[in-house]
Amino acid sequence: MIPAPFSAVPSVPYPRPAVDGKALRDACGAFATGVTVITAATGVSGRAEGTTVNSFTSVSLDPPLVLFCLHRQSRLEPVLRESGGFVVNFLTHHQQELAWAFAGRDTARVEEVPHHRTPEGLPVLQDALGHLVCRLDSEYDGGDHLIVLGEVVELGVPEPESGTAAAPLIFYRGSMRSLPGTE
Template sequence: MSDEVAHHVFPADGRSLRRVCGMFVTGVTVISTGAGDEGDGTTVNSFTSVSLDPPLVLFCIHRESRLRGELTRSGRFAVNLLARRHEQLAQVFAGRQAPAAGRVFSGRSARGVPVLGESLAYMDCDIRAEYPGGDHMIVVGEVVQLGVHRRRQEPLTFFEGSFGRLEEELRAAYARWDG
């Protein structure tokens, strides 16, 4: 019996990094922003909580994202946590064209940030800092309001480049890796 661990080694380039990071299961969010009747959003899976005191979260957004200018203008955003049944909504917001805000955002937070009323929950945040991160910006926000729309629904997940359910994804992964 060998002590050697079977593995594959890849160069640390963008394509390989994307492939390996894709093996990390993430939740899926839509980051929304806007003021007045205007609203826009983008699908993001690079979201995490940072601190409980003060309540901070962060997400990463491409420097060329269509949402960057509106985020800068408004200074605030909402993180909308998506349910499994929102796969199509996530795909719409992942596109280069913004969906018509009136047809997608069903409400606004108490501070006027557009939110997805069908989401599991949302966090209304003020932008506290932005840091360069290669071809992305790291946006840190302070949570000032929370809202829960739905409970006990399965979250939308992202794994190996696809939306889905964890059980389905693991079965497919085991078949691929285990033979």
């Protein structure tokens, strides 16, 4: 039996008050997430932008798909559309300052942080836990955000130098921190 599409599921039969945005943010803050910086650029030496994102998830292994949510007013949006690709950079707990810098509207510039570029010109941040190079597949309406789907075309996970992996940077209850027991 094939399940009915979501639109065919009956709605809740009684009215409920609207959900307050701040209350929703606080409730979702109880869910710990990893922290990434999504980067894109217009050509090998063109305009590069990045933004901090914790709304990243893998979607499918076959085909290899990932997604993230991007605010509609993000400075990354026009660069992402023009480039047709992006890089997901997984941050270490040592990169907290970098994450906050890319979270602001005009506070970080890709050119000012250590990185290298893919042959297509997409910026890969240095010292990240790993990265995924993605081809822009599609996007969907997500209210005040765009839901961006990308096909992973390349990936990298550096070998730890000391035999132990660096601790990831996580976002929990409105602040960035390291995963306990991994520092």
